Amino acid sequence: YNxxxxxxxxxxxxxxxxxxxxxxxxxxxxxEDKSNYDDFMIKYYEALYHRAxxxxxxxNYEAALKEFLKLPQSKDEAVSDEFAKKYHMTIFxxxxxxxxxxxxxxxxxxxxxxxxxxxxxxFVDLKEKCIxxxxxxxxxxxxxxxxxxALRGFQKIPEYKDSSEYIVSxxxxxxxxxxxxxxxxxxxxxxxxxxxxxxxxxxRVLHIPIYFLN
Numbered sequence: 001y002n003x004x005x006x007x008x009x010x011x012x013x014x015x016x017x018x019x020x021x022x023x024x025x026x027x028x029x030x031x032e033d034k035s036n037y038d039d040f041m042i043k044y045y046e047a048l049y050h051r052a053x054x055x056x057x058x059x060n061y062e063a064a065l066k067e068f069l070k071l072p073q074s075k076d077e078a079v080s081d082e083f084a085k086k087y088h089m090t091i092f093x094x095x096x097x098x099x100x101x102x103x104x105x106x107x108x109x110x111x112x113x114x115x116x117x118x119x120x121x122x123f124v125d126l127k128e129k130c131i132x133x134x135x136x137x138x139x140x141x142x143x144x145x146x147x148x149x150a151l152r153g154f155q156k157i158p159e160y161k162d163s164s165e166y167i168v169s170x171x172x173x174x175x176x177x178x179x180x181x182x183x184x185x186x187x188x189x190x191x192x193x194x195x196x197x198x199x200x201x202x203x204r205v206l207h208i209p210i211y212f213l214n
Contacts, residue, residue, distance in 0.1 A: 016051075045071050052083070056090040061113065088114045092123055099126060104134040105156055131157050142166055147173045 012021035048071055055064035068083050091113050098107035108130040114123050138153030151170040154163040 016047075021047075049083075053086065056087060059090075059094055061087070061091060088120070088123070092120075092126065095130070096126060099130055099133070102133075102137075104130050104137060105153065108134060108156060131160050135160055135163060138163075138166070142170060145173075147177070 009021045048067060052064045052067040052071075055061075055067060065087065068087075091110055095107045095110035098104075098110060108127065111123060111127045111130060134153050134157055138150045138157075141147075141153065142150035147170045151167060151174065154166045154170065157163050158167060
């Protein structure tokens with residue numbers, strides 16, 4: 001019975017159905033000899049570890065970390081260090097790709113996921129480059145009067161250089177534009193009302209019902 005269950009569980013494991021495989025092992029009738037079960041669990045944890053790595057490569061970092069923490073080996077310092085290095089490096093590579101495609105906001109968000117105590121010179125360098133590029137592109141957008149996008153960029157780096165000053169300036173410009181548009185709308189309202197009155201007056205003169213033209 002145990003042998004059949006383990007074979008079925010192994011089949012589930014080989015096809016990537018990790019949870020189904022583990023569920024099958026819960027049905028085992030334990031005897032004094034648990035060597036087959038122990039061998040299976042070693043394979044199970046190895047498969048789970050590789051699954052976590054696959055999730056990393058696909059950019060699903062949170063799920064990868066969640067899978068890794070299910071492993072008993074995750075408490076082992078050597079295994080944890082190995083996974084952490086791969087975890088951080090994968091995030092770095094993804095962030096670097098975003099940086100090269102000029103998506104500095106998302107690149108900065110990605111590289112910030114790497115803990116400060118794990119920072120490598122490569123990570124620090126990329127983070128600094130993202131911040132500087134984001135500052136320059138936000139400054140360019142501000143100069144081109146694209147205040148909304150400039151504000152979003154500066155808000156990501158409020159402590160960098162004079163970003164905090166540009167945040168205040170961009171907010172003021174946005175408020176000024178909104179106020180100007182509101183005043184213009186109020187000024188146009190009497191003109192529209194006057195035109196409507198004149199139209200209605202001529203319609204009455206011509207004895208044409210107003211509702212007929214609406």
